[in-house]
Amino acid sequence: MLLEDLQLFVRVADCGSISAAAAELELSAAAASAAIKRLEKQLDTLLFVRSTRNLRLTAAGERYLIHCRNALEQLCQAERALQEEKGEVAGTLAIAVSSDFGRNLFLPWLDTFLARHPKLEVRLQLGDQLSSFYRDQLDVALRYGKPQDSSEVAFKLCSLRRQLCASADYLARHGWPQTPGELSLHECLLYKRGERTHDLWHFWRDGQEHKVRVSGRRSSNDADLARRWAVAGQGLVYKSRLDLAEDMIAGRLLPLLPDFDGEPLELYMLCPGRQHLSPAILLLRDFLRERITEQLARLETMPGK
Numbered sequence: 001m002l003l004e005d006l007q008l009f010v011r012v013a014d015c016g017s018i019s020a021a022a023a024e025l026e027l028s029a030a031a032a033s034a035a036i037k038r039l040e041k042q043l044d045t046l047l048f049v050r051s052t053r054n055l056r057l058t059a060a061g062e063r064y065l066i067h068c069r070n071a072l073e074q075l076c077q078a079e080r081a082l083q084e085e086k087g088e089v090a091g092t093l094a095i096a097v098s099s100d101f102g103r104n105l106f107l108p109w110l111d112t113f114l115a116r117h118p119k120l121e122v123r124l125q126l127g128d129q130l131s132s133f134y135r136d137q138l139d140v141a142l143r144y145g146k147p148q149d150s151s152e153v154a155f156k157l158c159s160l161r162r163q164l165c166a167s168a169d170y171l172a173r174h175g176w177p178q179t180p181g182e183l184s185l186h187e188c189l190l191y192k193r194g195e196r197t198h199d200l201w202h203f204w205r206d207g208q209e210h211k212v213r214v215s216g217r218r219s220s221n222d223a224d225l226a227r228r229w230a231v232a233g234q235g236l237v238y239k240s241r242l243d244l245a246e247d248m249i250a251g252r253l254l255p256l257l258p259d260f261d262g263e264p265l266e267l268y269m270l271c272p273g274r275q276h277l278s279p280a281i282l283l284l285r286d287f288l289r290e291r292i293t294e295q296l297a298r299l300e301t302m303p304g305k
Helices: 003-015 018-024 029-043 059-086 099-116 168-174 180-185 223-231 241-250 279-300
Strands: 048-050 055-057 091-097 120-126 140-144 153-166 190-193 200-205 208-213 237-240 264-271
Touching: 003 018, 003 029, 003 059, 018 029, 055 059, 091 099, 091 279, 099 120, 099 140, 099 223, 099 237, 099 241, 099 279, 140 279, 153 200, 153 241, 153 279, 180 200, 180 208, 190 223, 223 237, 223 241, 237 241, 241 279, 264 279
Parallel strands: 091 120, 091 140
Antiparallel strands: 048 055, 140 264, 153 237, 153 264, 200 208
């Protein structure tokens, strides 16, 4: 029984499609289909029920999938153990990162991290949609907000707040808002997380919460676009201070409502379970904490702080 056949079986089960799994693994659909049939013949068991429109696991296939996942994970753990004995950080790290943080901060930081560990490879998934560790075969996810799944290992990288910003060009044309209540008079740049549009903005002053429902003509499922629109003078953006840090430091965006605190946020590095932790993941955690601390410290040294 070939290891590649087991890996293919798991991907087909996760994708629900032989052709989709084949494309991910750079195989032809015909070769992938032949491999699944070969595996079923060796096991003398039907693993999938096929129809013209869909593919689903049989009861035997569901049981076999559990054992396959465990077996493949044990092989990965054995490989990591050998690398630790050699004092090396090697292998492939699959990471999911939100679009704005990923493109504008994590990518350049990642270059430095990989230069330090030349035997390490990275498979990066960028986007604001929630990822599945098992469906997407991820080792690490970087996400804002407290984790919902108690089985996941969560390392808090930092605590911070959202920041309201706009470009000097926009403010020259539309004026500076002085209170949260005035935001309803402005063009606000919106983005979605899952099915929810982030259009209820929270602020605090002297322990009192101020909530305002905002609106605007521009909305996207990619939060990075909201920041880019703001830099282009199209409206107000309300995002993590970390996401907006480079633009504020460079003067492309100006912070607003200095007498109000933005919504608190926490950035976490998530892993599917303690058995998945590796030296590479722990090194990445420490590296990111160091970089984020440096970035937020740069914000605090801005004029007017």
